[in-house]
Amino acid sequence: MTQLIKARNNKITPLMRKVSAGEGVSAEFIRRGISKGTIVLPANKNHTGLKNPCAIGTGVKTKINANIGTSKSCSRISAELEKLNTCVKYKADTVMDLSTGGDLPKIRKALIAASPIPLGTVPIYEIVVSAKKNNTPVEDISVEAMFEAIEKQAEEGVDFFTIHAGVTKSALEVLKKSKRLTGIVSRGGALMAKWIMANKKENPFYEHYDRLLDIMIKHDVTLSLGDGLRPGSIADATDKPQLKELYALGQLAKRARKAGCQVMIEGPGHVPINQIKKNVDIEKKVSDGAPFYVLGPLVTDIGCGYDHITAAIGGALAASFGADFLCYVTPSEHLGLPTSDEVKEGIIASRIAAHAADLAKGVAGAEKIDYSMSRFRRKRNWKKQISLALNPEKARAIHSRLKTNTHDACSMCDDFCPMKIL
Amino acid sequence: MTQLIKARNNKITPLMRKVSAGEGVSAEFIRRGISKGTIVLPANKNHTGLKNPCAIGTGVKTKINANIGTSKSCSRISAELEKLNTCVKYKADTVMDLSTGGDLPKIRKALIAASPIPLGTVPIYEIVVSAKKNNTPVEDISVEAMFEAIEKQAEEGVDFFTIHAGVTKSALEVLKKSKRLTGIVSRGGALMAKWIMANKKENPFYEHYDRLLDIMIKHDVTLSLGDGLRPGSIADATDKPQLKELYALGQLAKRARKAGCQVMIEGPGHVPINQIKKNVDIEKKVSDGAPFYVLGPLVTDIGCGYDHITAAIGGALAASFGADFLCYVTPSEHLGLPTSDEVKEGIIASRIAAHAADLAKGVAGAEKIDYSMSRFRRKRNWKKQISLALNPEKARAIHSRLKTNTHDACSMCDDFCPMKIL
Numbered sequence: 001m002t003q004l005i006k007a008r009n010n011k012i013t014p015l016m017r018k019v020s021a022g023e024g025v026s027a028e029f030i031r032r033g034i035s036k037g038t039i040v041l042p043a044n045k046n047h048t049g050l051k052n053p054c055a056i057g058t059g060v061k062t063k064i065n066a067n068i069g070t071s072k073s074c075s076r077i078s079a080e081l082e083k084l085n086t087c088v089k090y091k092a093d094t095v096m097d098l099s100t101g102g103d104l105p106k107i108r109k110a111l112i113a114a115s116p117i118p119l120g121t122v123p124i125y126e127i128v129v130s131a132k133k134n135n136t137p138v139e140d141i142s143v144e145a146m147f148e149a150i151e152k153q154a155e156e157g158v159d160f161f162t163i164h165a166g167v168t169k170s171a172l173e174v175l176k177k178s179k180r181l182t183g184i185v186s187r188g189g190a191l192m193a194k195w196i197m198a199n200k201k202e203n204p205f206y207e208h209y210d211r212l213l214d215i216m217i218k219h220d221v222t223l224s225l226g227d228g229l230r231p232g233s234i235a236d237a238t239d240k241p242q243l244k245e246l247y248a249l250g251q252l253a254k255r256a257r258k259a260g261c262q263v264m265i266e267g268p269g270h271v272p273i274n275q276i277k278k279n280v281d282i283e284k285k286v287s288d289g290a291p292f293y294v295l296g297p298l299v300t301d302i303g304c305g306y307d308h309i310t311a312a313i314g315g316a317l318a319a320s321f322g323a324d325f326l327c328y329v330t331p332s333e334h335l336g337l338p339t340s341d342e343v344k345e346g347i348i349a350s351r352i353a354a355h356a357a358d359l360a361k362g363v364a365g366a367e368k369i370d371y372s373m374s375r376f377r378r379k380r381n382w383k384k385q386i387s388l389a390l391n392p393e394k395a396r397a398i399h400s401r402l403k404t405n406t407h408d409a410c411s412m413c414d415d416f417c418p419m420k421i422l
Numbered sequence: 423m424t425q426l427i428k429a430r431n432n433k434i435t436p437l438m439r440k441v442s443a444g445e446g447v448s449a450e451f452i453r454r455g456i457s458k459g460t461i462v463l464p465a466n467k468n469h470t471g472l473k474n475p476c477a478i479g480t481g482v483k484t485k486i487n488a489n490i491g492t493s494k495s496c497s498r499i500s501a502e503l504e505k506l507n508t509c510v511k512y513k514a515d516t517v518m519d520l521s522t523g524g525d526l527p528k529i530r531k532a533l534i535a536a537s538p539i540p541l542g543t544v545p546i547y548e549i550v551v552s553a554k555k556n557n558t559p560v561e562d563i564s565v566e567a568m569f570e571a572i573e574k575q576a577e578e579g580v581d582f583f584t585i586h587a588g589v590t591k592s593a594l595e596v597l598k599k600s601k602r603l604t605g606i607v608s609r610g611g612a613l614m615a616k617w618i619m620a621n622k623k624e625n626p627f628y629e630h631y632d633r634l635l636d637i638m639i640k641h642d643v644t645l646s647l648g649d650g651l652r653p654g655s656i657a658d659a660t661d662k663p664q665l666k667e668l669y670a671l672g673q674l675a676k677r678a679r680k681a682g683c684q685v686m687i688e689g690p691g692h693v694p695i696n697q698i699k700k701n702v703d704i705e706k707k708v709s710d711g712a713p714f715y716v717l718g719p720l721v722t723d724i725g726c727g728y729d730h731i732t733a734a735i736g737g738a739l740a741a742s743f744g745a746d747f748l749c750y751v752t753p754s755e756h757l758g759l760p761t762s763d764e765v766k767e768g769i770i771a772s773r774i775a776a777h778a779a780d781l782a783k784g785v786a787g788a789e790k791i792d793y794s795m796s797r798f799r800r801k802r803n804w805k806k807q808i809s810l811a812l813n814p815e816k817a818r819a820i821h822s823r824l825k826t827n828t829h830d831a832c833s834m835c836d837d838f839c840p841m842k843i844l
Contacts, residue, residue, distance in 0.1 A: 128838075272782050352725055421612040
């Protein structure tokens, strides 16, 4: 039985109780959210080391996810474990292993074993990598092989799966007719599209959706419906292919929920500021309020090198309008795999966005830390300010860089500290 | 005659023509905006090295300002000239010299001489520093001394002045009755408040406002009405003292405009996301559309070490709602004076915010660069993408960090590049 089925049966589970404590809401509030499908609690029964589970959805704090994982050109397992530590240290709520290079099962198992936070994957990556090893091209992968891989990962303890079930034949027809600037920019979306077009068959995860749900329900893996047709540029934002897929994802979310499978929906991508509210509103409407997991959104295409900032702007805004879960973006987005330091920068930018949104939407208790920080600022208590900072090491380094003569003001204002003048 | 008076006399000046070219609007559009007071063009007649003037206001690109300047603990002139170079290199539109340490006139003159972009100051800083040298406390500074300093700076070629004329006796009464968490956080605001309270007299810049306007008009210095009572914490946002001052600034802006003095209004500060639109709307309403120059706004109090990001979120949102001019915030805000590298980080974050807002409000031609970037991304043309980046050195460094085997994809996706799969 999944958390959703239990919630629907009016059962408050230990997990619900645990996550409610950190939110400042009642366990009953969590139960009700899960039963309605407006909250998910990703926690695979087989992820035994899951020490810090979290609730994602309406009425709880906005959560953030950090993507890690190898690619062909960088596939050291130690580097990924280091990134996982960075994620935990800087307080990502969840992590996704998006590895596509090296020994995927080995990397994934090591990450699951080491991860105290929920871990997600995009199973199609492993499916394609395994096939490649046997010289099987994408289009020749069997439906059986796909489901076998998914079942295996579910057994291993992955807490949530991104599945691009909305990249359907009819959605691809809409895409073909559109005049997109950047086509498909989702790796999973592109792989599904390739398989569908080559085989002239329907998306296997769409066609055999009930089979997928059965596997996920068995292990209580949360389904994250991937947006394979998300816009990859401002020019493509909120266009027909994107919306066609989003409507399909809404239907699929309702089916999953009905079956007892926890489900959320993934969102864009590249979206200008003035279209973000519309994107959130549509997602909530078509899915009866499923948690919205957004990648950015990036509010301009030109931020490479600084896309953690571009994404923080879009993420803060999206979450203030009701998005529930922000996928971080690192400074290396569009350019290369992130280093551990860039993972840290991405997490912190994302946390700022999530917290700013929580202040705006009035999440319980969100303003307390701002109040504390400002009270210590007023008192010029630097130790306490630094201890409350998102990255105390960095705050301390900046503050201690210049010795002021006044001791109790910082070098920015020095004698002109307004807190001291009056 | 100021640009405003000329505009009102239907005269299109060479400066109007020059700035219109970079905006993709007609010189007549600029003239009309200046004549209505919805656009300012800060350009002191005595700033002979002003090679890159700019228009700030409705219908033109959102501009960004970078603050530099010394404090007591860090007053090397060479460091400030280096920061100025950084500002120009990374494309700040204007710069403010906020020095409070060292030989202020010498630093300022060197910066004016070296600056191809408009330069602003907060004259009260020099007024107070000069007085201190003569052991004169703030409260004993004469009104004459204040106006002498302002006249001198105007003659030197400063393009815009921040003057805290709205910190009036009655505004301070409102402040006293309020339950602010962080009181006054503006240095200029705190100094004016101290003088007013000690002398039990009205703010000299408010009382002798016409005299101030005469000096500014003589040299065409643009007046930036400082928000001395801006909120310094989320808890204080949009409170009575802030609004009391803002209404006064609106009245003062109308008086300045009527007299022929170019004028803009400064805004907060710390404001949660859900109050930003209201702040912009009120400013526009009370001032009949004067350009709004915002400091941030910072959407949470807890970002120290990363406040360039906190400010980019608020700035992007404010500008998308109609704010015209973003004062950058650096990662060292609340902790110390920025290094040249932090100046760079602040500028780039601010440029991202300004550009994202321009896309949202549909500023002429804003989307062109996004279109180009995305077109080159689609083509996997890395050279061109890097050349269009906000900081090509950084983008190049990230991209070249890992050698991929595929040459034409980046290490993030490698073989899984969605642009290549299809």
